[in-house]
Amino acid sequence: MLTRRELLKHSSAGFGYMAMAGMAHAAESTATSPLAPKQPHFAAKAKRVIFLCMQGGPSHVDTFDYKPDLQRDHGKRGKYGGALLKSPWEFRQRGESGLWISDLFPQVAEHADEMCLIRSMHCDQPVHPGAMTQMHTGTAQFVRPSIGAWTLYGLGTENESLPGFVSLSPPVGNSRNYGSAFLPAIYGGTKVGRPGSRFAQLARRSGSTQDSVPDIRNPNLSDREQRRQLNLIQKLNQSQMPAGDTSNVDGVIQSYELAFRMQDAMPSLMDLAGENAKTLKAYGADGGPTETFGKQCLLARRFAEAGVRFIEITHGNWDQHTRLTADHAARAEACDKPIAALLADLKARNMLDETLVIWGGEFGRTPSAQSGDGRNHNNKGYTLWMAGGGVKGGFSYGATDEHGFEAVENPCHVHDWHATVLHLMGLDHEQLTYRYAGRDFRLTDVYGNVVHDIIA
Template identity: 40%
Template sequence: MNAKQRLIRLNRRSLFSQSAAGLGAAALASLDTRAEAAPRVSDYRSETAKGGLPELPHHEPKAKRAIYLFMSGAPSQMDLWDHKPTMADWFDKDLPDSIRQGQRLTTMTSGQARFPIAPSIYNFSPHGENGTMVSELLPHTAKHVDEIALIKSMHTEAINHDPAITYICTGDQLPGKASLGSWLSYGLGTENENLPDFLVMTASWTGRKEAQALYNRLWGSGFLPSKYQGVALRSAGDPVLYLSNPKGVDSKLRREMLDSLARLNRVTAESIGDPETDARIAQYEMAFRMQTSVPDLANISDEPKYILDMYGDDVTTPGTFANCCLMARRMAERGVRFTQIFHRGWDQHGNLPKDLPNQCKDIDRPCSALLKDLRQRGMIDDTLVVWGGEFGRTIYCQGSLTKTNYGRDHHPKCFSVWLAGAGIQGGVVHGATDEFSYNVTENPVHIRDLNATILHLMGIDSDRFTYAFKGLDQRLTGVEGGDVVRQVLA
């Protein structure tokens, strides 16, 4: 390849990175030769970890891995976790202006003449040593309140689904940023060689038929190299697209093809220096190893009957939330760093009394089983489990209201999430809201704070965990940063 061809093929990213490397080398050469330029490998790095940044973890991690149970569509906090018994006396009365305080509304309710209060029709009862109030819709999860930390004071600025879910998953309402799982994969490397660091599943649901779309940017790598993006597992056909060999291509031939392709890619990498070329080589190799590891992962026939019974009847049906939770445990056993399960259908703008119980039936028993399964295998102490959605729902009704039927609009000013497992203080209820479950009254927790807490439990200081892009040191917690919620830590 002549100089002109190389110049044409040299992209801007590699041009700037190579130029910066040259300038950096010149600058280092001018420094005192006694200075140690090479970073020291972290004292807290796992002996089995490969890749990642040499300075990470910043401190001793509590969690080796995390499982994020994401309820896409926004669960109704006052029907599940945020008990508001006084609202029974407010049925069909208008939400006071002093409570709303001019809050921005969605177009779905901003034109309503009234904002009638719709009290929850579900019974709550105390559970655990601290008497945490939990809805009758979550009887199995309620048994674990002494293991979980419930945060009632979550809040966000986003009021519509797509920017809100993009915000909590990537740290920004606008697309293009790296997701939480990608950050963890980039920073901490992998604990296994045969599966990706970051796996994603989208579970089936039985509530509202219509559901918000989920875009792969929610588990994308954004500005990070593409090898750190999440890999989505499917419930039908190949668990991962194109996992099987094409017709007429056996494993030996595919190995020869990959070897030839790798040689060509290495020539390109040496000529251009684009890190994406190295990422492609690594991804092809991972795909080859996944031909064996992924089918083994997805085959649950080796699970004892008592384990399957614990997760419920749906566990043997691929794509159900129960099956996904069991798969998440199997991934954790195999060293997958971050697993995220998206369960859609929580967007109850109407017919909540019919749809919400179905949603809870999908997830309640499997959530309980996952926590129990991790505990009895001795994995709960180094596995973090997170449950929550992108925002909450309004105490007032959207549309018409009866005592047996109502719906709720989006509500970003307060909602509930819970955490369990590694580094979490069980039995804690953190934060509080007013009697309308509308405004946070104690210990507000922004979604940036939640992400900072997750990173902290994985051994990462969110303020120091950056990636240079577009002239800015990018962070998962944005330029504002996030505060670790230390009150929920053990």
Template identity: 75%
Template structure:
């Protein structure tokens, strides 16, 4: 039993140990940043761990959970047993859309995406995806950050941290029309703030994108009240105060990130409006993307902007298309969502290919999970996180290839299962990054996107 004197001695020593641990962590973090960052710009290009197949990523995020058994996962047994009782209740429901073999590869893709299906020979279908959450917020967060439980850096932030960007006057990570509440899914968490995503456009829901060529969007970026010289003087004063704070308090990642973000924002005013101005695109190009009016216009402009950002040197571009959560009225609403994005996605793939960009641009398509083979009501499907499909194209993946499988109805992944951690590890691998070596020291341990899990799916690498 401790007496009063011994208790005070132990407690005071414990507080000293805590202080020492904090100082040691700060010193290591400063040393790590000094080793990794370029002298003037933390966003400057960095060497990959090994030769990369892809220089950049375009992530087509289908928010809401598109149905794999109605799009990219052909289940003839589901059609045969239509109306029978499902494994977990409800009646099995065949797809309202016919599946056909596409391209020279013969990949089975449904009539829900006829335009995208024309690019089957450029695509790898991962038909054995699974994640840990059947609820939208958790599954969406895990798809972006690898975890449901904690605030962690997003896939885009890790990519930017690992490789930097090719254009110092643009954000290295752009999120087009991210939905409200998506800050965590595009954030940098404990990484320096400069690696977080920059949101461009409004909405993220169905048809809510504000065309970036609209003058209002340009005015949101440029400051019309002050000249460039006046802004520079104003910014110099703010940065002087920020750097004074940094010198006084030493290691302050938030302040360092703010300094870099202010400088980037100043440079963006001249570069960003030019990249976002679609007025120099030909009528033929606009038509290719469906960005010339009608139901494809909003998402078509997003996909066209994604290509322009990719050309301009942005490392990671995310494009969001929402409204895929059909618990009822699936036939009509899934069709409407697909009509809005089928031609724009096909246009993006065709445009990247004709510009010789597809070989080193990794295009990813997917939602946070899939949907059940059994009907919910008369014409709907429930959430399904146990088995669903994503696809990749370009960027070093095999074309016309299918990996993994769900069971005969599409309930769960059963062959060559691919968890979100494996998906993330593979994306980083294609970018030339070893997911086990891409780490950041925080709270006394080395963190990584894949935590302590993940295996690269080498079978899909060309």
């Protein structure tokens, strides 16, 4: 039987997509595919992004923002009320750079000299939905394209049979985090599993995770029958082509074709059965509390190797208003080893220099205690780190005040962070625009400054 790729190339005139659309139009469509690789605005430091999104707001003062005054002033009244709560974890200087990192992340800390800590992050939203949406789209008020969609729109992808933007276990009910909004649908992220569902069940097994992409297989139609069905749908789509701007219809057509090709490419790429025991053990993907996130980090490396432009993994339940000591420890245990393995693996494969790895949540936590052993939301100051992809390793940028309440030195707003990520990818955030509803939109709206000080 012909493969899907062969069917795409060799469809007969009776039902071939190229025959129905016209050879000239098909050639033009291929040449102007919205996912075709595009030249950046200037020489890029990074070719791809792996975003490790810690949903819920991990505490910066317990992880990557050392505050000796907080330890000293434990129990005293804080700047905004409440009793200050010292960190239950020891901070130590790591690597040759001497970055202060807590014992919550001992294995990640071994890569301190690759990490760039932004310790002065801040955003506008003190609540999870708004802050998560702003972190991903630049705004909490309106539906806007996600940073992954903007990146794909600006650069295209390097693999025609895979999505250019993949979101592993995104939060339930918040498709904005990986959505394309008014950009053509082809730039939206492909969702792979969600927390506590099919992906989590598969991650508890050994071997393949190939069924974790929804509806990747069609049990009712053969490849040839699917091709005939798709050709009919595409002919109907072609008949609806509007005059002038055809980007929306083109996007739908391309997304259908990509979905057809994905049926071959995605299952084999996501099948971890061929990975050796040493690799699975390094990622913690062979069992225990690290198994789920370990498999996701390993998949992220495989996606990056295959040419996927933007990969996001969501790791949830960092919202500790109570039980900070036990639950933050459990969250960190589940992802510390996998993240360290990902960094080591990328470096060993000579991929880290061209892969921007990002770790962070939507905001941080307060230095003052909540319910005795917890911390409240804090959007005034928190830490995010990046590694590889052209950033300075072993470097700390910005600072919060002596207790970690708010950014006071070189404040870095979410808009500034977005501008910097795009810059590392070779994209000028002021030039990366899309015309919609009578105006040119961009990820950073009318804000944002590139943080040049963190760029190697």
